[in-house]
Amino acid sequence: MTASQIGETTLFVCTTCRTQLADAASDQPRAGARLLAAIETVPTEQRVGVAVVGVECLSNCNRSCTVAVTAPGKWTYVLGALDPDLHVADVLTFAQLHQRHEAGLPAWRERPEYIRKNTVARVPTLPAQR
Ligand code: FES
Numbered sequence: 499m500t501a502s503q504i505g506e507t508t509l510f511v512c513t514t515c516r517t518q519l520a521d522a523a524s525d526q527p528r529a530g531a532r533l534l535a536a537i538e539t540v541p542t543e544q545r546v547g548v549a550v551v552g553v554e555c556l557s558n559c560n561r562s563c564t565v566a567v568t569a570p571g572k573w574t575y576v577l578g579a580l581d582p583d584l585h586v587a588d589v590l591t592f593a594q595l596h597q598r599h600e601a602g603l604p605a606w607r608e609r610p611e612y613i614r615k616n617t618v619a620r621v622p623t624l625p626a627q628r
Contacts, residue, residue, distance in 0.1 A: 506549045507569045507597035509589070511537060513552040515562030517581075532564045533582035537590065545590050547597040558618055567593050572602025576618040588612050 507618070515530030524559035537545075545547045558564040568574035575596065580589060595604035602623075606614065607619035 504547075504600060505562055506547055507567060507572070507582055507593050507602070508549045509537070509593045510551050510553045510556065510566040510568070512554065512556045512558075512562065514554045515559065515564055517562070530563045530583055533565070533580060533586070533589075536582045536586045540586065540590060545594070548590065548593045553556065561616075561618060564618070565589055567596050567602075567621055569597065569602055571623050572596065572599075573603070573623060576620075576623040577616055578618040580618045585612060588618045 500560045510585075511530065511534040513531045513534050514528060515533070517529040526532075534550070536588060537550050555577060556564045556566055558576060558578045562580060563580040564576065564578045565580060566576050573606060575592070577589065577592065591610050595608055596602045601607075615627075
């Protein structure tokens, strides 16, 4: 099976994450919203196979910013401690590796180093329905 035959990976981006420095007092958009905006500015041809969806709170608030990478029939990953100014390329690289792997299990050595160190959780796919 080729990558193009495998379905899209969905990249959920928490838009309500704050920075570790608490941007609550600022008039600026929250860090999570800035992360989503930064990802969406990447040309679509550089994020082929990845659907980007904003969501509110992935329950990893103490290690924000947070995203989740998932697809039907594949492993799900939660990634944290992301900086919208630094980690857009790493997140998209990981999401594309996830999309290309039939089970959503990117090889450890191919994952961006920052993602290797800031993977919060991985969750297996649901068992096949009977
Ligand atoms: S606000 Fe982003 S994980 Fe909770």
